[in-house]
Amino acid sequence: MRSYKDIHNILLDRIKGGEWEPGALVPSEADLAREFGCTRVTVNRAMQALADSGLIERRRKAGTRVVQRMTRNAVFEIQLVRHEIEQRGGTYKYLLISRSEEKPPQKVRAEMGLSGDNALLHVISLHFADGAPYQLEDRWISLDTVTQARREPFDAISPNEWLLREIPYTNAEHVFRASRAEPMDAEFLNLGEGEPVFVIERTTWLSDAAVTHVRLVHPADSFRLVTRDQHGTAL
Amino acid sequence: MRSYKDIHNILLDRIKGGEWEPGALVPSEADLAREFGCTRVTVNRAMQALADSGLIERRRKAGTRVVQRMTRNAVFEIQLVRHEIEQRGGTYKYLLISRSEEKPPQKVRAEMGLSGDNALLHVISLHFADGAPYQLEDRWISLDTVTQARREPFDAISPNEWLLREIPYTNAEHVFRASRAEPMDAEFLNLGEGEPVFVIERTTWLSDAAVTHVRLVHPADSFRLVTRDQHGTAL
DNA sequence: AAGTGGTCTAGACCACGGA
DNA sequence: CCGTGGTCTAGACCACTTC
Incomplete structure (x- = not known):
């Protein structure tokens, strides 16, 4: 019997192989169901998967x-x-640098979509791989959304890990x-000022309430982001 | 009646709201089906969507x-x-710098997983935004996989665009x-040597055959990659 | 109006894997 | 073993949108 996964793969091959060209009209579910000797529901499921992966x-x-658009998606974890760090067999170390309640700069406030001028929790910390500074974490946490953070010292566990948990x-x-590298980056990452760094800025929300905004700074030489993407692999 | 999307959202709320904590066991499909007064298939569909988005x-x-593993996926287009460039209202210009058949350096060969020592098509080109160099494209194309490339001059259309089409x-x-910035980067991007650049390296395959490997270099100041991610939004 | 995808039901069998 | 998820069928009704 043909499962929806079989059908998915068959259809995928037809697209990849060029049998169905970009822009071409694909047979209807009913037709395909007849062709494969199964129910329309089964075909529907295969087609939904293809649609989800954007093909x-x-x-x-x-x-x-078949889509014609010239954009593809890449996914990273x-x-x-x-x-x-540990996954690469490295030794991890964490160091808290500072923790205070402050009013954030305008830029952070804007990024998080905050209206009032409440103080946020500002935590700066450092992550080491094999003894060398790997990532500087400069984080603002909303105390309205994350009230528990007020009681957390962040001296043993990084905000990164605590929040995620x-x-x-x-x-x-x-x-x-x-x-x-900005002056602070250079100081903590053992870099000369102005040396290249890889920066990730992440803002997260819970429904509409801003949770946190973080700036993660890595020395250029020791950081790379890798993705591997396959068509038909849903998220 | 409750659709699978309704159920999906209800379950999502229970997870987001903390009613079902990370690591907690969720009721079985059969139980939920009874609760919502629908078939198990409908519940299954809602749960599959949650599983696909990694929750x-x-x-x-x-x-x-509910997952405890704290990795999430982010998707960029x-x-x-x-x-x-055009989407931002900028003016785009393309310039071919060089085009030749060469044996690639070992690094490129390894990245593409090539075994022989065939020559590849090597195309270097430049993309401008509003008159300023925006991206240097240093590309190797497999002539085995992409035989048509031999006849394409790439003087009017960039390899990027041609390949995608x-x-x-x-x-x-x-x-x-x-x-x-390496010497070549600095020259074409109007940068000082050693100045920070943002580099994307992309290798693509058609089934198991390598298609192309490209190194895309951007001046650090004029490039950023942005993603916006929502749970439950499949690819 | 009619064709196409979207979704549900009721019932069924199977595959996996924990106890 | 047996509970749980994975999947299929047959039939049905609905929703959308083009013709």
Whole structure:
């Protein structure tokens, strides 16, 4: 018998192989169901998977077409810094640098979409791989959303890890860029000022409430982000 | 009536709201089906969506649990450079720098997983935004996989655009990093040597055959990669 | 109006894997 | 063993959108 996965793969091959060209109209579910000797539901499931991975577009009555758009998606996995390091067989160390309640700069406030001028929790810390500074974490935490953070010293566990363990989030925004080491970056990462660094800025929300905004700075030489992407592999 | 999307959202709320904590066992499909007054299939569909977005883990007999593993996926969209620039209202310009058949350096060969020592097509080109160099494209194209490339001069259309239009691919690997401008980068991007750049290296395959490997270099100041991610949003 | 995808039900069998 | 998820069928109704 043909499972929806079989059908998915067959259809995938037809697209990859060029049998169904970009923009082409694909047979209807009913036709394919007849062809494969199964129910329309089964075909539907295979096609939904293809649509989810962005290879086809479906519209009622208009039918299903192979996409023409020239964008593809790439997926990367967000891990704990600690796991990232340990997974490569490195030794991880964490160091708290400072922890205070402060009013954030305008830029952070804007990024998090905050309206009032409440103080946030500002935690700066450092992550080491094999004894060398690997990542500087400069983080702002909303005390309105994450009230528990007020009681957490962050001296033994990084905000990164604590938040990920304690606080769910629903939305995230990432910005990746190359930049020059700022004075603080240079000091803690043992770099000359202006040397290249890889910066990740991440803001997360729980529903509409901002949770945290963080700036993660890595020495350019010791950091790379890798993705491996396959068509048809859903998230 | 309750649709699978309703159920999906209800379950999502229970996870987000902390009613079902990380690691907790979720009721069985049969129980939930009774609770919502629908078929098990409908519940199954809602749960599959949650599993796809990585919020729950399901195992036969063991049941379904809210994940504890704290990795999440982020998705970014890969566009044509031209579209990227035009979408921001910028003016795009393309310039071919060189085009030749050469044996690639060992590093490129390894990245593409090539065994022989065939020559590849080596195309270097430059993409401008509003008159300023935006991206240097240093690309190797497999002439075995992409025989048509031999006849394409790439003087009017960039390899980036040509490949995306002509050649399907099935797998891709991306590496993102910050780096120092190499001599060639500095020359074409109007940078001082050693200044920070943002580098993307992409290799793509069609089934198991390598298609192309490219190194895309951007001045650090004018490039950022942004993602916006929501739970439950499949690819 | 009619064709196409979206979804549900009721019932069934199977595959996996924990106890 | 047996509970849980994985999947299929047959039939049905609905929702959308183009013709």
